[in-house]
Amino acid sequence: MIRFILLQNRQGKTRLAKYYVPLEESEKHKVEYEVHRLVVNRDPKFTNFVEFRTHKVIYRRYAGLFFSMCVDITDNELAYLECIHLFVEILDHFFSNVCELDLVFNFHKVYLILDEFILAGEIQETSKKAIIERMGELEKQE
Amino acid sequence: MSSQGGWGQSKDFLDLVKSIGEARSKAEEDRIILRELEALRRRIAEPDVPRRRMKEYITRLVYAEMLGHDASFGYIHAVKMTHDNALPLKRTGYLAVTLFLSEDHDLIILIVNTIQKDLRSDNYLVVCAALTAVCKLITEDTIPAVLPLVVDLLAHRKEAVRKKAVMALHRFYQRSPASVTHLLPNFRKTLCDNDPGVMGATLCPLFDLITADANSYKDLLVSFVRILKQVAERNLPKTYDYHQMPAPFILIKLLKILALLGSGDKQASEHIYNVLGDIIRKCEPSSNIYNAVLYECICCISSIYPNAKLLEAAAEATSKFLKSDSHNLKYMGIDTLGRLIKISPDIAEEHQLAVIDCLEDPDDTLKRKTFELLYKMTKSTNVEVIVDHTIDYMININDNHYKTEIASRCVELAEQFAPTNQWFIQTMNKVFEHGGDLVNVRVAHNLMRLIAQGFSEDEEGADSQLRSSAVDSYICILGDPKLPSLFLQVICWVLGEYGTVDGKYSASYIMGKLCDVTEAHLCDDTVKAYAISAIMKICAFEIAAGRKVEILPECQSLIHELSASHSTDLQQRAYELQALLCLDCRTVESVMPLDASCEVLEVDKNLSFLNDFIQESIEKGSSPYIPESERPGMSSVSNFRRQNEASSHMLRFEAYGLPKPSPAHLIPQVSVSTSTSNLVPVTEASYYRESSQASKVPSVTDASSADLGTKLRLDGVQRKWGWPTYSSSGQSSTSSTNGVSHVDGVSAQSRDTLYDSRRQQSEVSAEKQKLAASLFGASSGKTVKRATSTHRATKGNTGNAERMAVSTAINPETSTEKAAPPPDLLDLSDDAAPTSTPTADPFQHLQVLIGATPVDNTVKAVGLESPNLMAFYTDIPSGSRKTTSTIHSAVPSIKKAPLQNDETARRVCVNPTGNNPNLFRDLLG
Numbered sequence A: 001m002i003r004f005i006l007l008q009n010r011q012g013k014t015r016l017a018k019y020y021v022p023l024e025e026s027e028k029h030k031v032e033y034e035v036h037r038l039v040v041n042r043d044p045k046f047t048n049f050v051e052f053r054t055h056k057v058i059y060r061r062y063a064g065l066f067f068s069m070c071v072d073i074t075d076n077e078l079a080y081l082e083c084i085h086l087f088v089e090i091l092d093h094f095f096s097n098v099c100e101l102d103l104v105f106n107f108h109k110v111y112l113i114l115d116e117f118i119l120a121g122e123i124q125e126t127s128k129k130a131i132i133e134r135m136g137e138l139e140k141q142e
Numbered sequence B: 001m002s003s004q005g006g007w008g009q010s011k012d013f014l015d016l017v018k019s020i021g022e023a024r025s026k027a028e029e030d031r032i033i034l035r036e037l038e039a040l041r042r043r044i045a046e047p048d049v050p051r052r053r054m055k056e057y058i059t060r061l062v063y064a065e066m067l068g069h070d071a072s073f074g075y076i077h078a079v080k081m082t083h084d085n086a087l088p089l090k091r092t093g094y095l096a097v098t099l100f101l102s103e104d105h106d107l108i109i110l111i112v113n114t115i116q117k118d119l120r121s122d123n124y125l126v127v128c129a130a131l132t133a134v135c136k137l138i139t140e141d142t143i144p145a146v147l148p149l150v151v152d153l154l155a156h157r158k159e160a161v162r163k164k165a166v167m168a169l170h171r172f173y174q175r176s177p178a179s180v181t182h183l184l185p186n187f188r189k190t191l192c193d194n195d196p197g198v199m200g201a202t203l204c205p206l207f208d209l210i211t212a213d214a215n216s217y218k219d220l221l222v223s224f225v226r227i228l229k230q231v232a233e234r235n236l237p238k239t240y241d242y243h244q245m246p247a248p249f250i251l252i253k254l255l256k257i258l259a260l261l262g263s264g265d266k267q268a269s270e271h272i273y274n275v276l277g278d279i280i281r282k283c284e285p286s287s288n289i290y291n292a293v294l295y296e297c298i299c300c301i302s303s304i305y306p307n308a309k310l311l312e313a314a315a316e317a318t319s320k321f322l323k324s325d326s327h328n329l330k331y332m333g334i335d336t337l338g339r340l341i342k343i344s345p346d347i348a349e350e351h352q353l354a355v356i357d358c359l360e361d362p363d364d365t366l367k368r369k370t371f372e373l374l375y376k377m378t379k380s381t382n383v384e385v386i387v388d389h390t391i392d393y394m395i396n397i398n399d400n401h402y403k404t405e406i407a408s409r410c411v412e413l414a415e416q417f418a419p420t421n422q423w424f425i426q427t428m429n430k431v432f433e434h435g436g437d438l439v440n441v442r443v444a445h446n447l448m449r450l451i452a453q454g455f456s457e458d459e460e461g462a463d464s465q466l467r468s469s470a471v472d473s474y475i476c477i478l479g480d481p482k483l484p485s486l487f488l489q490v491i492c493w494v495l496g497e498y499g500t501v502d503g504k505y506s507a508s509y510i511m512g513k514l515c516d517v518t519e520a521h522l523c524d525d526t527v528k529a530y531a532i533s534a535i536m537k538i539c540a541f542e543i544a545a546g547r548k549v550e551i552l553p554e555c556q557s558l559i560h561e562l563s564a565s566h567s568t569d570l571q572q573r574a575y576e577l578q579a580l581l582c583l584d585c586r587t588v589e590s591v592m593p594l595d596a597s598c599e600v601l602e603v604d605k606n607l608s609f610l611n612d613f614i615q616e617s618i619e620k621g622s623s624p625y626i627p628e629s630e631r632p633g634m635s636s637v638s639n640f641r642r643q644n645e646a647s648s649h650m651l652r653f654e655a656y657g658l659p660k661p662s663p664a665h666l667i668p669q670v671s672v673s674t675s676t677s678n679l680v681p682v683t684e685a686s687y688y689r690e691s692s693q694a695s696k697v698p699s700v701t702d703a704s705s706a707d708l709g710t711k712l713r714l715d716g717v718q719r720k721w722g723w724p725t726y727s728s729s730g731q732s733s734t735s736s737t738n739g740v741s742h743v744d745g746v747s748a749q750s751r752d753t754l755y756d757s758r759r760q761q762s763e764v765s766a767e768k769q770k771l772a773a774s775l776f777g778a779s780s781g782k783t784v785k786r787a788t789s790t791h792r793a794t795k796g797n798t799g800n801a802e803r804m805a806v807s808t809a810i811n812p813e814t815s816t817e818k819a820a821p822p823p824d825l826l827d828l829s830d831d832a833a834p835t836s837t838p839t840a841d842p843f844q845h846l847q848v849l850i851g852a853t854p855v856d857n858t859v860k861a862v863g864l865e866s867p868n869l870m871a872f873y874t875d876i877p878s879g880s881r882k883t884t885s886t887i888h889s890a891v892p893s894i895k896k897a898p899l900q901n902d903e904t905a906r907r908v909c910v911n912p913t914g915n916n917p918n919l920f921r922d923l924l925g
Helices: A025-040 A077-095 A100-105 A107-117 A128-141 B011-022 B026-044 B051-066 B072-082 B087-100 B108-119 B124-137 B143-153 B159-175 B177-183 B185-191 B196-212 B215-232 B248-262 B266-282 B288-303 B308-323 B327-343 B345-359 B364-376 B383-395 B400-417 B421-438 B441-453 B460-477 B485-498 B507-520 B525-544 B553-562 B568-581 B585-591 B608-619 B636-649 B661-678 B680-690 B697-730 B739-747 B751-766 B768-773 B775-808 B822-827 B832-850 B856-878 B880-890 B894-915 B917-924
Strands: A002-009 A014-019 A049-052 A055-062 A065-071
Touching (some): A002 A025, A014 A025, A014 B051, A025 A049, A025 A055, A065 A077, A077 B248, A077 B288, A100 A107, A100 B011, A107 A128, A128 B087, B011 B026, B051 B087, B072 B108, B108 B124, B159 B196, B196 B215, B215 B266, B248 B288, B288 B308, B308 B345, B327 B345, B327 B364, B345 B364, B383 B400, B383 B421, B421 B485, B441 B460, B441 B485, B485 B507, B507 B553, B525 B553, B525 B585, B553 B568
Antiparallel strands (some): A002 A014, A002 A065, A049 A055, A055 A065
8 A cells, every 4th residue: 555655856856745644744844854854875786676764665766756655565666666656657647747836836736636546545447548638628627 | 955944034134044053062052041031032922923023933943953952832832823814824834843842742632633734625735744744743532523535535636735645544554453453454445556656655554564464465475576567667757767777765665575475485485576677687786775685585586485595695695795895785785695594594505704794894893793693603613703702892892782682692692502501601701790780680580599409311421511511710709809789699609519429629618708708798788698508508518518617717707797787688587596506516417418409399289198197087076167157156366367257258338346446456576586595495305305316406496585685585575475365266176185186275366376276286297195295294295397308498498599599580670579678689580479389498308307207298388388378478568358268268278277277377476577577587487
């Protein structure tokens, strides 16, 4: 199960944070700080997995943005690594050539996309097309 | 689609985001956000804010919260927004509340109604929005409010709704399994849904359910296999493909489920073999997602009933992983290798080099994973290399939690596979040196126990070799100035127990070393306590061996220093050591037997061994025990006692009697003190008469009485008043000459005189006439012995309790809540029950001490005292009443009359401890 998803830039600014387990506000800040510190200086050749407390963080860097996902210790690391990539592909498709600024200015859209992709800590939909279609319907309502 | 400002956000909002993006420092960012929040707080409260504007305000609040600021003033507005009929606003409202509100937030109850309404909506987008909120916000309490609605949605025409309904039910199951158990069959239905998305979502709850109970879902195995086959054969819509792989995420989930269902089930596994083989064959490890699926296949293969062909394929895939340049793949390879070696251990050999490479890799994640693998594949042949490597690695770990784990792993491996004793000891030394105080206390206690018990059960030679190599290495290592406290404790203990055993080191040499330890660690009371106890043991062994003990000047000054220590525990140990030095060799030998740390001590709580004695006494004319309740003319004390008893059984409605208890409480201490201090002179004669061994006893008593004297002498006066009060109850009613009645009378005085009476009993049977002739003299004689025995008891106590702590591997700090400082806890490291065992020991040794007595059993009865005493000790806060009743029930037989009386007497005298704990501790150790 996914515990939380973080999007952070290299300076450690949180671009998006979604928690699927209840955490105290102060605890969330601590987690964000620690995860950033864990991933930011890792050699790109290293594994994309870091042990984090009793879980592990799977992260992937896209330009200046780190996508981090905290999952159970028994989960398939590679699968979640690809899950991050699928999410990025969806964002890329939705924003057509996504860049950090898209996510900054439209963070609420990113949340909505994420809600279509992952629900209650589990991947609910893996079809890129289905998600994009759903978002299109929502956009029409605006 | 343009990215910036494309969705009708106002310029204000864009400016805000921009200025945050350009902020140079965290402080600047905070300033901007705080200003923004201030403005929002004002504007949001204005009347008639346009809805569209409000939506943007809420979005800004979300932004502020995301950056770590508190926007709780706006939560209620977000809740209001969920009521809105326009979908975009409603969605924004739901998004905001799911991000804002924690599960136990008060506002959630306001949303439940809206959610209920929205779940019934005709617009499926509204339903979806509501279901997303359900997953986050509905808690155990509110599940019943929405559950029927969510279940209805499982049959919704839109697949998006069905999928979300499945996820919502899964969430309910996670939060409160009981609330949805009757709905679990629904998951079987949705598994057959036409839409692959719904089917894929259903796998999540099913995985959880099967993890919890695989057997109930064995029937689904065939369905899962069929689905897996269809997915692998690309029968799913192309939109589910990812990097040319057909629906890989669904595949992975299915493989996980199959691994569970096939685990240890040969028949089920046979269904899986084929499709697994197909998938592996199709997996061209060209992209990550292929490898992810391949990895999951290997996991599945290692989990289900083994199949040679598949294992071969798995081994091949693993070696591909390991040979890859990618760290990620190497990591996966190490992981799968760890799984496969459980089934076929020789697989690891061909990958040795790859594993070693990973071990030396700078990537810490990979390293850790590799150490985990090494831990799994440790055998007696490779333990040395692995543990050495692990310790080297441990030295550089900063994470304390992980370091502790690694340290205990090393210890575990060393214990399990150690090739030689020497290696074992050296490994443990390294672990302690580098792990420092992070090493679990348990590990230290385990080590002490191992050294004491030895590895091999029948080879005594190997054990003593182990001990001497331990001693050797500890002597060497003691030069190191920075040893962790825990390690020093182990060293002190081992040196004390075994330092002089093989004769390699002289007693004074070891004692000198131990003195150095205490000097180097002035602030560590625990280490000091261990050291002084070790010195005491060495002295005891020397004395017992008939050699003369030379106390070095530094040792002398240590004893001197500790006897004035702030820690009562250290004081006590110092005094005990001094007392021990004055004893003769046979006594010492029985008090501190050589290498007795592992001996099991047993206590006969029923006192059955007294039966003969009582029978004999009765035959000789003493009256049998009459239960208190049947006794006529009870004195005030027994009345009090009875009151207490009564109160423990039923409610009392009358007022408590005020004055009675207090005198009863005071007296016991008194009688103790007098018996020790006043009676000393009389002692010598009578004591010598009975047992000729303890030649130096008087001096011990002197020490003890000096120890106690100051407080107690005063009370001596009271005893004279107290005595008759008590003796009137038992003694007056029974004949005064025989042993039993005597005990009866005396016991009433106090717990401590009880010891006397016990001793009396033994002597009574030994030399009855003498006893009959002079009751007082006899008892005084005993009293002296009691004094010495308490001393021995305490000595034995410390020694034994230490051993106890070791053997039970109980963390001393967690034990008793007594007023004593931590080192003291070390002594009494267990609750009443376990302590009773060690405390009983010294008294057993008394048998030897008293020597002449034919009734060994009776002496043991004395030993029995201590456990109860300890029980009292710990029970003090809860009052003595309860204890009394339990003890009474523990001693049911009429024949044990004297004991029962003693018990009560003790109970009476226990109360003072609450008032004057120090005194009591001095007395009892």
